[in-house]
């Protein structure tokens with residue numbers, strides 16, 4: 001395999017790798033949109049379970065307190081009867097004290113009931129708001145899920161196709177050259193660089209003049225001393241054409 005053929009094969013592989021990278025980024029983006037919506041719903045589900053649990057506890061405590069007040073009101077009636085029936089001042093005083101204590105207990109319970117009622121109302125409002133938000137995200141998920149999973153399948157299909165293309169492009173290269181290419185690609189993102197004017201087009205550093213002269217004299221593949229990418233000479237007009245192809 002001649003050097004120009006190697007360069008062509010490497011450029012082809014680099015192009016495939018750039019397309020694969022883009023496909024993988026698209027996949028990641030589509031998946032993260034889906035994951036974001038799903039985890040948003042999961043979080044709201046958790047919140048609803050916790051808030052509904054807390055509300056149930058408040059409602060239960062409240063109804064126990066209401067029952068307490070009912071019992072105490074019966075005791076109050078009983079104490080009032082006692083007061084009415086008391087024969088001595090001592091009996092009357094005792095009944096009076098009992099009445100006052102009971103009234104204070106009832107007031108305390110009623111205060112607690114009032115507080116619990118306000119807290120429970122606030123909790124209900126919060127739950128309503130969470131349910132609205134939940135419904136909104138669920139609707140968005142329902143609307144977008146089909147579109148996203150279709151898109152995911154498409155992109156996955158393209159990526160699989162690209163990988164097969166890549167395998168073929170790799171087989172066309174001398175194994176040692178491919179290993180060098182891939183080692184640099186994994187480290188740098190891209191592995192190939194050109195030079196037309198003595199600077200590396202990938203890292204924009206000036207090449208040692210001797211290296212540039214050698215690159216220009218005959219078709220060879222070298223490594224850029226700054227970024228270690230595989231570098232070759234590309235005449236300016238051809239480079240312009242290649243850049244346009246890359247952009248397209």
Ligand SMILES: [Zn+2]
Nearest residue numbers: 200203224227
């Ligand atoms: Zn470089």
